[in-house]
Each structure stands twice: as structure tokens, then as C-alpha cells.
Amino acid sequence: MDSDSNPPLHEAYEMLLNKTRNSNEQSGCDDDKVVVVVVEDTELAVINVRHLAESDEVRREKCKSEIAKASEEWGFFQIVNHGISNDVFSGLRVEREKIFQQTFEKKSKENTFFNFSADSYSWGAPSATCIRQLSWSEAFHIPLTDILGSSESNTFSSTIKEFATEVSTLAKTLADILAEKMGQKCSLFEENCLPSSCYFRLNRYPPCPLASEIHGLQPHTDSSFLTILHQDEVGGLQIMKDGKWIAVKPNPDALLIIIGDLFQAWSNGVYKSLQHRVVTNPRLERFSMAYFFCPSNDTVIRSCTEKSEYRNFSFGEYMQEVRDDVQKLGYKIGLPKFLIR
Numbered sequence: 374m375d376s377d378s379n380p381p382l383h384e385a386y387e388m389l390l391n392k393t394r395n396s397n398e399q400s401g402c403d404d405d406k407v408v409v410v411v412v413e414d415t416e417l418a419v420i421n422v423r424h425l426a427e428s429d430e431v432r433r434e435k436c437k438s439e440i441a442k443a444s445e446e447w448g449f450f451q452i453v454n455h456g457i458s459n460d461v462f463s464g465l466r467v468e469r470e471k472i473f474q475q476t477f478e479k480k481s482k483e484n485t486f487f488n489f490s491a492d493s494y495s496w497g498a499p500s501a502t503c504i505r506q507l508s509w510s511e512a513f514h515i516p517l518t519d520i521l522g523s524s525e526s527n528t529f530s531s532t533i534k535e536f537a538t539e540v541s542t543l544a545k546t547l548a549d550i551l552a553e554k555m556g557q558k559c560s561l562f563e564e565n566c567l568p569s570s571c572y573f574r575l576n577r578y579p580p581c582p583l584a585s586e587i588h589g590l591q592p593h594t595d596s597s598f599l600t601i602l603h604q605d606e607v608g609g610l611q612i613m614k615d616g617k618w619i620a621v622k623p624n625p626d627a628l629l630i631i632i633g634d635l636f637q638a639w640s641n642g643v644y645k646s647l648q649h650r651v652v653t654n655p656r657l658e659r660f661s662m663a664y665f666f667c668p669s670n671d672t673v674i675r676s677c678t679e680k681s682e683y684r685n686f687s688f689g690e691y692m693q694e695v696r697d698d699v700q701k702l703g704y705k706i707g708l709p710k711f712l713i714r
């Protein structure tokens with residue numbers, strides 16, 4: 374990657390590293406060497422979702438049960454034979470390369486790309502107060518309404534439109550299965566999670582000289598109902614399970630499904646929204662793409678069973694809370710703030 378296109382991570386982070394060293398660990402963070410922890414390599418469940426289209430009801434139901442079980446126990450699983458064509462992913466890779474290769478100045482300028490919202494591009498962690506909160510990455514976090522609602526025609530928007538159409542069907546199928554397995558037949562997703570209320574995120578993790586000390590993306594849960602993630606072959610994604618970080622081995626044929634906060638709240642804690650993070654690589658650049666299956670901002674999330682662990686909240690209210698916390702504290706709190714005590 375051209376040096377003009379890299380965000381100034383070195384400069385920004387150098388200051389924070391020095392500050393942390395000089396302040397003799399009085400940074401307010403109790404665990405600065407976070408990346409050095411026990412990590413196990415585990416094969417996540419791989420579910421062949423082609424079985425969902427089978428005429429044999431027993432096989433269909435078995436596949437649905439696997440999806441629900443993985444969402445309860447892990448909140449993370451992989452799917453294969455998901456039906457999204459390789460051509461769509463090849464197209465996305467080409468567009469991703471083009472967009473990240475633009476100069477940093479252009480990427481960070483408002484409205485440079487199509488009609489993206491001004492804050493679609495982000496890099497690093499502007500509110501971080503200690504090493505633990507740093508994110509050695511840049512991202513385009515694109516509200517799909519910006520693309521689907523625009524009449525502009527170019528290869529970027531047509532490729533994303535094609536992907537959004539295919540992936541939204543997949544996301545809704547998975548969400549409906551999870552609802553059905555909770556004994557709910559509802560129109561929640563059909564009515565509220567429209568292709569235009571979802572988000573698409575392109576992540577780029579440049580090589581990091583201090584890879585053992587700095588996250589590529591700080592630990593977080595996703596704010597969606599569920600996320601469909603495609604990671605390249607480099608690796609670096611880890612999930613927190615039973616107090617341990619577990620590395621997720623890249624599988625080029627699979628998509629990762631991550632249960633998000635909204636499903637945890639809606640299912641009253643049955644489906645788990647797990648913390649995950651990305652660790653950096655000292656030599657290799659890494660990319661990932663995420664589709665966040667989200668409702669419109671005014672959708673109220675209420676748990677589908679009694680007695681609710683969480684108070685009702687609208688998605689807009691939830692995201693505002695996330696943004697405020699990231700800005701004030703340098704990290705996201707998320708669902709614990711909505712627990713009924």
C-alpha cells in the first residue's frame with residue numbers, strides 16, 4: 374500500500390505509547406499488555422446451510438438445530454455453501470483495494486466517496502486513553518441506505534448493491550431460524566431489518582510494529598442482531614470464551630456468523646453476543662468485511678420471553694449510547710447498561 378494512503382497510526386500511537394510508559398502505568402487501564410494472554414486454536418462449528426433447502430424435513434430441522442445450538446453455546450459459527458457467489462466476493466475485493474488505496478487525505482475528507490455519511494471513514498481510536506483501547510486499523514463503516522438509496526452508478530455501488538441483496542436474504546433466513554427455535558413466529562425481521570437499515574464495514578489492518586501490544590480492533594461485541602463476516606487468510610480474529618481468547622482459524626470457503634447484542638437482548642440471554650477482537654500482525658496486512666443485520670433506528674427491542682433481563686430500548690437509542698461511551702470512555706459498554714437490576 375502506498376504510504377500516502379496509510380492513516381498516521383505510527384505518529385498517533387507513538388505519543389500514546391510514550392505517555393503510557395512515562396506515566397508509569399497510571400493510565401487508568403489495569404491491563405496494558407492485553408494481547409499476551411492464553412490463546413487456544415479451536416475449530417468453530419462449521420454448518421452446511423445447503424441442508425436448509427433440502428426437501429427432507431429431518432435434515433432441514435437438524436441444520437436449524439445446529440444453528441440455534443451454536444448461537445446459544447458460542448454465539449459464533451461458520452457456514453459453508455451459503456449461496457453467495459465467488460464472483461461477488463472477487464468484485465468486493467477489487468473495490469476494497471481501490472477504496473483503501475486512495476490517499477489518506479481523500480479518505481478522511483467529507484463526502485469524498487459518493488454520498489457516504491461524513492463519519493463513514495475511521496482509523497485508529499480517537500478517544501483511546503491507553504494502549505488497550507487502541508485499534509491499529511482503518512475502516513469504512515457504511516450505512517447501506519447511503520448506497521441503496523442513491524441513484525449514483527459506479528462499480529463500487531453496484532458491487533455493494535449486489536452483495537447487499539444476496540446477503541440480506543441469508544441474514545433474514547438465519548434470523549428467522551433463531552426466532553423459530555425460540556418458539557417465535559414473528560415479522561420482526563421482515564418488517565424492521567430492511568436492506569437499507571443494515572451496515573457494511575470494510576476493515577483494513579496494516580502490519581503493526583508492536584503487534585504483541587496493540588489490538589487491530591479492540592475487544593467488543595457487535596451491536597447488530599447478527600453479523601456476517603468474511604475474513605481473509607491472514608488470521609487475527611479471536612473470540613472470548615469461558616475467560617480465554619480463542620483464535621478463529623481462517624477458512625476461505627466459510628462465512629462467520631456472529632450473534633450480536635440485539636439478539637442477546639431479544640432472546641433474553643439465550644443467544645450469546647460474545648466479545649471478540651482482532652490482534653495485529655507484525656508483517657502482513659489483513660482485511661475483513663462485515664455485514665451488520667440491523668433494524669431501523671426506531672425499532673424497539675423487547676425480549677421475546679418473560680421476565681426480561683433488559684429494559685426495552687430502541688436501536689437508535691442503543692447506538693447513541695454506544696457512540697457516547699466510545700467517545701467518553703474510549704470503549705463500548707453496550708448491553709450491561711440496559712440490564713434491569
Ligand SMILES: C=C1C[C@]23C[C@@]1(O)CC[C@H]2[C@@]12CC[C@H](O)[C@@](C)(C(=O)O1)[C@H]2[C@@H]3C(=O)O
Nearest residue numbers: 498514591593594595596695699703704705
Ligand atoms: C472503536 C470502536 C468502534 C466500535 C466500538 C469500538 O469500541 C470497537 C468496535 C466497533 C464496533 C464494531 C461493530 C459495530 O460496527 C459497532 C457499531 C459496534 O458496536 O462495535 C462498532 C463501533 C463503532 O463503530 O462505533
Ligand SMILES: O=C(O)CCC(=O)C(=O)O
Nearest residue numbers: 574576604610651661663
Ligand atoms: O476483522 C475481523 O475479523 C473482525 C471485525 C469485527 O469484529 C467488526 O468489524 O465488528
Ligand SMILES: [Fe+2]
Nearest residue numbers: 593594595649
Ligand atoms: Fe465485531
